[in-house]
Amino acid sequence: MEKKLKATEEQLTYAKILDMGMKIGLLALIITFIVYISGVLTPHIPVNDISKYWGMPVHQYLEAANIPHGWGWLGMIGKGDFLNFTGIAFLAGITVICYIAIIPILFRKKDTVYGVLAIVEVLVLVLAASGILKSGGH
Amino acid sequence: MSYGRFIVMCIAVVSIGLCLCFSGLAESGQQAAEMSPDSSATPWWVWPLVLFVVTFVLGIAAVLGGVGGGVLFVPIIGGFFPFHLDFVRGAGLLVALAGALAAGPGLLKKGMADLRLAIPVAVIASSCAIVGAMIGLALPANVIQTALGITILGIVAIMLIAKKSEYPDVKQADALSTALRINGIYHEVSTGQEVNWKVHRTPQGLATFIIIGVMAGMFGLGAGWANVPVLNLLMGAPLKVSVATSKFLLSITDASAAWIYVNNGAVLPMMVVPSIIGIMLGSIVGVRILAKTKPTAIRYMVICLLLFAGTRALLKGLAIWK
Numbered sequence: 001m002e003k004k005l006k007a008t009e010e011q012l013t014y015a016k017i018l019d020m021g022m023k024i025g026l027l028a029l030i031i032t033f034i035v036y037i038s039g040v041l042t043p044h045i046p047v048n049d050i051s052k053y054w055g056m057p058v059h060q061y062l063e064a065a066n067i068p069h070g071w072g073w074l075g076m077i078g079k080g081d082f083l084n085f086t087g088i089a090f091l092a093g094i095t096v097i098c099y100i101a102i103i104p105i106l107f108r109k110k111d112t113v114y115g116v117l118a119i120v121e122v123l124v125l126v127l128a129a130s131g132i133l134k135s136g137g138h
Numbered sequence: 139m140s141y142g143r144f145i146v147m148c149i150a151v152v153s154i155g156l157c158l159c160f161s162g163l164a165e166s167g168q169q170a171a172e173m174s175p176d177s178s179a180t181p182w183w184v185w186p187l188v189l190f191v192v193t194f195v196l197g198i199a200a201v202l203g204g205v206g207g208g209v210l211f212v213p214i215i216g217g218f219f220p221f222h223l224d225f226v227r228g229a230g231l232l233v234a235l236a237g238a239l240a241a242g243p244g245l246l247k248k249g250m251a252d253l254r255l256a257i258p259v260a261v262i263a264s265s266c267a268i269v270g271a272m273i274g275l276a277l278p279a280n281v282i283q284t285a286l287g288i289t290i291l292g293i294v295a296i297m298l299i300a301k302k303s304e305y306p307d308v309k310q311a312d313a314l315s316t317a318l319r320i321n322g323i324y325h326e327v328s329t330g331q332e333v334n335w336k337v338h339r340t341p342q343g344l345a346t347f348i349i350i351g352v353m354a355g356m357f358g359l360g361a362g363w364a365n366v367p368v369l370n371l372l373m374g375a376p377l378k379v380s381v382a383t384s385k386f387l388l389s390i391t392d393a394s395a396a397w398i399y400v401n402n403g404a405v406l407p408m409m410v411v412p413s414i415i416g417i418m419l420g421s422i423v424g425v426r427i428l429a430k431t432k433p434t435a436i437r438y439m440v441i442c443l444l445l446f447a448g449t450r451a452l453l454k455g456l457a458i459w460k
Contacts, residue, residue, distance in 0.1 A: 007249040014253060018389070019243035026236070026414075033411040037183075047182045050408050051220070057279060058224040058404040070401045084407030088232065088400060091239060095393045102253075113318065117257050121390070124261065128268050128397035135275035135402050 009109075010102040017101050021094030029087030041080035070131025096125045182408075189215070190412040193233070197420020202428055203440025205297075206388065207417040208234030208360030210440070213290045213447035216283070217454060221409060223279045223286075227358030228399035229409045231271075231392045234360030236414045237421065238388035250382035254320050255337070255375060260387055262344055263351035263361070264394035270355025271398035280455050286357050287452025293363045294444050297437075300367050308374035311336040315373075324379060335376050343373040355395035360388050 007015070035041055045053060045065055053061045062069065068076075076082040099122045106115035127133065196210045203210075212230040216223050245251035274282055311321065321336040337343070346368045354361035365384035369375045375383065399405055453459035 007247055008253065011246050011249070011253040015243040015246035018239065018246070022236075022239040022243065025239070026418075029411055029414065033407060036407060037186075047408070050182060050406070051180065051185065054221045054225055054406055054409065057222055058275065058402060061222075062403045067403055069403060081407055084411060085400070085405075088405060088407070088410065091232070091236060092393050092396045092400060094239065095390050114254070114257055117261055121257065121261050121264065124265050124268070125390075125394055125397070128264075128394040129401070131401040133268065133272060133398060133401070135272045135398070 010105040013105060014098045014102050017098045018094060021090070021097060025087055025091035025094060027087075028090055029084070032084045032087050036080040036084055039080065041078065041083060043081035044076055044079040045081060069134060093125075093129060096122055096129070099125070185219075186408055186412040189219075189409060190416040193413045193416030194420040194423075197417040197422075198424040198427060199420075199436070199440050199443065200417070201421050201424025202431070202436035204437055205440060205444075206234055206360040206362040206385075207237050207421070208358060208392075209290075209293060209363055210443070210447075211413065211417065212358050213286060213444065213451050215413075216286065217447050217450040221406075223282055224275060224399075224404045225406050225409055227274060227282075227356075228396070228404035229406070229413050230358035230360070231355075231396045231399060232405065232410050233413050233417050234358075234388055235392040235396055236418060238360075238385055238392060240418060242386045242389045245382040245386055248382075249322070249324050250378055251386035252320075252322055252375075252379055252383050254318065254322070255369070255379070255383050256387050256390070258318060258320075258344060259347050259369075259383075260390040263347040263354070263387065263391040266348050266351025267355035267391045267395035268398055270352035270357075271395040272355075273352070274356035274358070275398070275402050275404060280457065282356070282455075283451055284455030287448050287450070287455055289353065289357060289359070290444055290448030290451060294441055294448060296363060296367065297441050297444070300371065302366075302377050303370060304377050305333065305335075306370065306374040306376070308336050308338050310338065312338045312340050314340040322379075324376070326378070333376055335374075335379060337373040337375050339372055339374070343368055346372065351391060354391050355398065358395070358399070361391060362388060 036043060037047065039047075044067070053065055056064060061067070067073075073082045073085045077086065099118050103115055103118045103122070106112075106118060192214070193207075193211065196214065197207060200207045200210055208230045211233050212226055215221065215229070216226040219226070242251065246253065315321070315337045318340075320340070321334075323332050323334050325331075326333050350361050350364040350368065353359070353364070362381075362384045365387055366377075366380050369380035369383060370377050450459060
């Protein structure tokens with residue numbers, strides 16, 4: 001049975017990218033939020049009106065505020081509130097980058113099963129992020 | 139009065155006070171909105187500030203109580219604040235995700251979180267979290283609220299009943315874990331020993347993550363409360379490896395579910411950002427307090443808080459306590 005006293009190469013690579021990505025994402029989140037609340041960029045929903053929407057079910061909110069599904073926010077990135085989604089998307093997406101980075105290492109070490117599992121995980125996360133999966137209304 | 143007791147009392151008083159105060163504020167805000175949809179009685183900046191303060195306290199309580207931020211965030215914010223549960227669950231997932239992303243690198247580098255244990259589990263849990271998120275966004279709020287209440291009360295029962303095993307006795311690794319080479323050695327700092335570990339009942343453990351994934355996505359709770367007992371008690375991973383791997387797992391499971399909430403519009407930056415910053419700063423303070431106080435007393439306080447929030451969610455879902 002193989003024993004490992006230290007973290008493996010792929011584990012350290014994953015940790016390094018995750019660490020860097022988390023810091024960048026968190027910084028982006030804070031900076032974009034300051035831009036939002038300071039009013040440097042005009043938000044799509046004025047900050048004084050946001051409380052009218054946050055009590056609504058999400059489907060009603062999207063309709064009432066005229067907000068697109070999926071990656072439609074990218075087209076509204078010039079608005080103060082939607083600018084925040086860059087940091088949020090980065091934090092949610094960093095795991096995919098970590099997995100992509102370890103796939104070559106796993107195959108180089110002939111760890112085919114884990115290489116395939118890592119590819120499957122990338123596909124799952126990309127599917128989730130794609131915006132293809134829409135939920136029904138309630 | 140000892141320092142520890144003083145802190146427990148302070149957190150208890152602040153938590154209950156904040157819940158009751160903001161519950162009243164939420165009610166008056168909602169009434170004002172109903173009476174005059176074009177104007178709000180509360181200035182816009184009050185709510186993000188309140189969220190920051192509450193999540194800061196929750197961050198402290200979560201560390202001291204040994205639970206994830208998401209499991210406290212969703213029932214408390216969902217039960218006592220004016221936000222719709224769709225947005226609360228979206229924010230809850232991002233709060234749990236941010237916490238996991240912050241802790242993950244350190245846990246991986248130290249070899250406490252194990253990538254070989256996490257990867258197969260993550261494939262199942264993250265796929266099922268997507269399904270759970272889609273179900274959660276499709277169901278009516280009262281159904282989700284009721285189910286959330288039942289789940290939180292179930293978590294309270296797990297926290298009270300489930301025992302933890304520091305080093306579970308795994309006589310023989312099962313065939314699947316042997317084939318996947320899920321085993322390792324970690325350095326136990328407190329004893330200076332190197333602990334060999336392996337796991338058993340891998341197929342049963344992986345199957346359990348189907349349910350855990352669905353629940354994580356549906357309720358936006360994170361899933362540490364379920365991950366740890368399964369990894370530790372069912373599969374036999376040492377407690378520290380289970381806790382660390384569970385925390386790291388959340389960065390994958392919650393990421394997949396979070397994308398569904400983001401893409402379906404259930405994320406409001408005005409809620410998410412103050413909550414993430416509040417809970418992270420609270421966690422940092424919590425870690426410092428942890429060194430000076432008895433966690434057992436605070437754990438019971440957190441259990442009481444969850445019991446209260448779970449009952450509130452259940453009764454709100456059943457329209458008994460609106």
